[in-house]
Amino acid sequence: SADEIAWHTQAILKHGDNPEPLVLLRAHRKAAQDAVQIFIYTRDQPNLFATTVAVLDRMNLDVQDAKIITASTAFSLDTYVVLDRFGTLLTDPEREETVKNALVKALSQPDQYPGLMQRRIPRQLRHFDIENTVDVTLNEALQQNMVEISTLDHPGLLARVGGLFMMQGLDIHSARIATLGERAEDIFFVTKKDGKPLNNEEVKLFSEKLKAALDEASNQICQH
Template sequence: WRAALLRQLHSETKRALRRGLENPIDRDDWIRETRTEALALLRTLGADEAEVETLWDTLGDDYFVQYTPSEIVWHTQGILAHAGSPLPMILVSAPAEDTSEGGTKVFIHTRSVDDLFAATAAALDQLDLSIHDARIATSSNDWTLNTFIVLDDDDEPIREPARLERIRHHLIEELDDPDDYPQIVSRHTPRQLKHFRVPTQVLIEQDPANARTMLELIAPDRPGLLARVGRIFMEQHIALSAAKIATLGERVEDVFFITDKNGEPLTDPERQTQLRQRLCETLDV
């Protein structure tokens, strides 16, 4: 996984140096180039361009910054093919056979509902999978666009087709009924933990431009960490609107954009203190 991060850093650095550091790529240009390349690929696959553009108009600009053209093609084909189904759409993909690094990708597209993140993290932990990276986002019409990069207990990607299908099937079963989410999270059984001397750090700031609160979590990595965080969010009646999860070696640096269940930022100092203490108490055991 670390090798994959370094490969990505190397690739993006070369791209920046070719342009010249005095000519950083414009965000609008980046989005336009990504959409153009992805649409060209979809066109060769026989996709309906009108359907594609209608879908993309709901995804927001950040989506086209976060994902590569090939990932967008993968998502778009899956979403359009799944249209009309009442079940969550789950895509699972292993790294290419000639790639020794990276992780298995899990993409979830379903209605945005309370505690989806908590239930997903718990469901993945039940499969003995560790989340090493995640991008949590919501489209303008309240559909999730959640991607998780997972590894097994040996820190290896899952490649076996049968196991990939079991992951997909398990997530569909667990996430198809939001009424079951509290039960899924509460029955989560944590795997064996080590004692860590480095204390958890929690920073809470306001994001007034987007009417939400930003929570930054820095902690040593351990099995089931995100399942624990999701459980606390559920207990504290917190809604997650976006997140960027990153595992850097033995440490996680996660950023969550949160509100209360009414969509209001967490501005009450007492509630912020309670949330911070609950995270530290749970993660520092």
């Protein structure tokens, strides 16, 4: 929206040449109650997405929506809409500062991946039977692979997916995360570290690993 662009532009101009990642939080008016918008502006780096979503998960923040954009200037402009499991993020300045500081610290040390948390799965999720689908295609114009995921949304999902991208040595150039009811519909544009897309054999292997990870998560939900 125009309001978001103005908010981002003013903050980036004010941030100037500061090498530290810029992290901003504000209420997200158009989403559910207690939704918080987090804007991150930082130099693009390996594992940026994996690190960000791992930190958000550790802070008990569930990503409902996200847009990841890597600018031609080698900076990443990322917007996350999160729900706070405690509902205190915007009313408790200390908690807001803790989240900001955790993100700035983690994004300033990209080689130190924070790792995944063991999560309690909400009981109500066990009643949903949503099939996991993974579709990986080549976008000819961008020479990037488009990875489309559809799965049951649950705490820690993006942290798990981000960790898998990292372990497979894939760079995320852009992404669109959306939560539709209980279903997560996520699209990522990725390449290998050398900037080239996956070949057919690599696509097959990666698709199988990603599907297996989603199926494993679904099985854990069913067993809880």
